[in-house]
Amino acid sequence: MGWLQSVFNFRIVSQYWEVFAQGIVNTILISAVCLILSLSLGILVALGRRSSNPLIWRPLAVYIQAIRSTPLLIQIYLIYYGLPALLPFGNFLNETQTGIIALTIHTTPYMGEIIRAGLESVHRGQIEGALSVGMTPRQTMTNVVLPQAIANVVPPLLGQTAVLIKDTSLLSIIAVFELMGAGLRMFSETVIATESYVTTAVCYLAIYAMMLGLSGLVQRKLGGSAWQEN
């Protein structure tokens, strides 16, 4: 086993398993909070973007384009340094809260665009058909439009969530302790690059594998293949 020890030293990694476990938990928690916040704000952005009032949709369009054409790292820096000046209580936010705000601001437009595309993907004929067989607008929405829109929206939303989890790694640059932060701490204490960074990558891949499994499960449920129907 000596050769394996020289390629990848499991003993040192095992000393750091608590740090990495904490990192994984923090990454998942930060991603979950950001997901909930950006989904709810994304619904508002999607609805506002569909509004006919230029005072509502124009600023939102500017917001979406501005976020999409600047790097996340710059957005994180702007919010990290700018928030204390902008908000009266900005000084009292710790770096994790700042990071969550930055990531939410970054992810909301992407979520909004996905939701908007989902709402627009339901064919007009579906709504007209539902209304013409005597459904009320409310029944049309709950029984016809939303089921189809949700089925269309969930796969890209899961993809965006995977991106969100990867994006949390950039928060390590403003000293948030998450998975990447765990790798950086191990590297700064042991100065062995291979074990620190490969372990980090493996942990991210484990989270990604969980996401893949989940998305397969959801798509089977939503796809409703013939033998599942009853």
Add this chain to the structure above:
Amino acid sequence: MEWFAHKWDIIDQLTPFLLQGLWTTFKISIVAIFFGSILGFVLGVLKTLQIYPLEKLINTYLHLLRGSPYLVQLYIVYFVFPSFNISWLNFDSFTAAVVSLSLYTSSYVTEIVASAIFAVPTGQSEASRSVGMTKAQAYRYVILPQALKMTIPPMASVYVIVIKSTAVLSVIGIAELTRQGEVAIMRMPGDIMFIYSLIAIFYFFYCFPVLRFSKWAETRFGSIGIDLK
């Protein structure tokens, strides 16, 4: 008014310095998209051949690159590769940046090329086979010309992703736009917000036209329904 003059002074002083960074960003992103596209094109075509072990191998490669953050990949290429004791893997920071970014880009391009080829109706390849073309000829003369046209809009989006990813390279000390801005902030620590906003505007003017082009190309060449983040 004095405030305005002061800020104008900063813009005046910093613009050449930041443009130098933008030039490095441009160089790295062009080289990375070039090599990434070549690698991605080859892998994408190989993936559509549907040879069992090869397809599995390519899918694993894609999952590895799509499942981990670019920051981790950069650290692995820059810090872990030299420890293999192979002399040509001992990259300097610029090479490490280009190599990691090219690999990252190739994961997107592979998926785009593969889905564009799958989006060409099967009747096209069946028809070309039935008039006596070999499989290679069918790819060369019938399928690829149609598929490559459809890759143009998503490739523009990938280019924007590459440009935005170059900001991360500042952590290994490449003097690109973000890094130049950080250096400028060390010189003028009172204007952090202003300098970062300036950098954001530089990035915006670089990326926004490309995003616009992607949207226009989608109306011109059609969408293959691939979703890029």
